Amino acid sequence: MKRLLRNAAxxxxxxxxxxxxxxxxxxxxxxxRAAGAAALITALALYVLYVCLSLLHYxxxxxxxxxxxxxxxxxxxxxxxxxxxxxxxxxxxELSKLLVALRSQSESLKADRVFLAxxxxxxxxxxxxxxxxxxxxxxxxxxPTLSEERRRELARDLQRQLSRLEWLVTALLKxxxxxxxxxxxxxxxxxxxxxxxxxxxxxxxxxEVRDVALCxxxxxxxxxxxxxxxxAEAVGNILKNCLEHTPPGGRxxxxxxxxxxxVELVISDTGPGIAPEDLPHLFERFxxxxxxxxxxxxxxxxxxxxxxxxxxxxxxxxxAHAGGARFTVRFYKGTV
Numbered sequence: 495m496k497r498l499l500r501n502a503a504x505x506x507x508x509x510x511x512x513x514x515x516x517x518x519x520x521x522x523x524x525x526x527r528a529a530g531a532a533a534l535i536t537a538l539a540l541y542v543l544y545v546c547l548s549l550l551h552y553x554x555x556x557x558x559x560x561x562x563x564x565x566x567x568x569x570x571x572x573x574x575x576x577x578x579x580x581x582x583x584x585x586x587x588e589l590s591k592l593l594v595a596l597r598s599q600s601e602s603l604k605a606d607r608v609f610l611a612x613x614x615x616x617x618x619x620x621x622x623x624x625x626x627x628x629x630x631x632x633x634x635x636x637x638p639t640l641s642e643e644r645r646r647e648l649a650r651d652l653q654r655q656l657s658r659l660e661w662l663v664t665a666l667l668k669x670x671x672x673x674x675x676x677x678x679x680x681x682x683x684x685x686x687x688x689x690x691x692x693x694x695x696x697x698x699x700x701x702e703v704r705d706v707a708l709c710x711x712x713x714x715x716x717x718x719x720x721x722x723x724x725x726a727e728a729v730g731n732i733l734k735n736c737l738e739h740t741p742p743g744g745r746x747x748x749x750x751x752x753x754x755x756x757v758e759l760v761i762s763d764t765g766p767g768i769a770p771e772d773l774p775h776l777f778e779r780f781x782x783x784x785x786x787x788x789x790x791x792x793x794x795x796x797x798x799x800x801x802x803x804x805x806x807x808x809x810x811x812x813x814a815h816a817g818g819a820r821f822t823v824r825f826y827k828g829t830v
Contacts, residue, residue, distance in 0.1 A: 621662065624655040631655070665793045668727070669779070672800050679721040679804060686716040686750040686757060692726035693733055706737055707745040713759075716752040718825045720805040725825075728801040731794040732761050732809070732821050739765035739819065756824040767813040776811045 631652045736746045744764035779796040807825045814820040
C-alpha cells in the first residue's frame with residue numbers, strides 16, 4: 495500500500511475522486527440529509543473499490559516488473575503467460591515477442607563472438623608463418639660472411655613470403671568486406687569465355703612454370719549476368735586450387751554448358767582428387783585439407799564460395815569418375 499501511495503498518478507486520481515464524491519454528497523445534502531449521507535457512503539464505497547482494484551493492478555504490474563528484472567539478470571526461462579488480464583495480456587504478449595527476439599539476437603551475438611575469436615586466432619596463425627620466415631631471412635641477410643648465391647636465394651624466399659603475405663591480407667580484406675556487406679557488386683552481361691580468360695590471366699605464368707595445360711571445352715558465348723571482376727576472382731581461386739594439385743604434364747579443363755535455368759562451368763584437373771574426409775569442409779575458412787601445400791592458407795575456396803553466393807551462383811566440389819577434382823559452378827539466370 496505504501497508503494498501505491500508513492501504513485502503520483504494514484505494520488506492525483508484519488509484526490510479527484512474524493513473531490514467529486516464530496517461535491518456530489520454536498521449537492522445531495524442540500525436536498526436532504528438522508529440523500530447526502532447515501533451519496534457520501536456510495537462515494538466512499540466506490541473509492542474503496544477503486545483502491546482495491548488499483549492495489550491489485552499495481553501488484554500485478556510490480557510482479558511483471560520483478561519478472562522482467564529477473565530475466566534481465568540472467569534468468570533462463572520466463573513465464574509471462576500468467577499475466578493474462580485486461581491490458582496486461584496485451585503487454586505480456588508484446589513483451590514475450592520482444593524477449594524472444596532479444597534472446598535470439600543475444601545467441602547470435604555470442605555465436606558471432608565465438609566465430610570472431612576463432613577467426614582472429616586463425617588469421618594470426620596464418621600471418622605468423624610468413625612473418626617468421628621473413629624475420630629469419632632478414633637476419634641471415636645481415637650476415638657479412640654470407641655468400642652471394644645464398645644471399646640471392648634468401649632474397650627470392652623473402653620475395654615469395656612477401657607475395658604470400660600480400661595475397662593473404664588482400665583475401666582477408668575481401669572476405670571481411672563481403673561479410674560486412676560493404677561490397678557493391680555491379681551486374682553486367684559477359685560471356686563464359688570472357689570470364690574464364692579474366693580468371694586465368696593471373697595464372698598463365700604459373701601454368702607454364704608448372705607445365706600444366708589449361709584446356710577449354712565449349713567455353714564460348716554463353717551469357718552470364720554478374721559482376722565480372724568478382725566472379726573472375728572466384729573462378730580464378732578455383733583454377734589456382736586445381737593448378738596447385740595437378741602434377742607436371744597434367745591439365746586443368748574448363749567446360750561450359752547452358753540450360754534455360756543456368757550457365758554451368760565445370761573445372762576439373764588430373765590431380766589425385768579430394769580426400770573423402772576433406773569434401774564436407776573444403777569451402778570452410780582456414781580449412782587445410784590432408785594434401786594441402788605448405789603455402790596453403792585455406793582461404794581461396796572459402797572466398798570463392800562467398801563471392802559466388804553473393805552473385806546468385808553456387809559451387810560444388812566432388813571427385814571425377816576418371817580421377818581428379820571436379821568443381822561445378824552454376825550461374826543462375828533467375829533468383830535462387
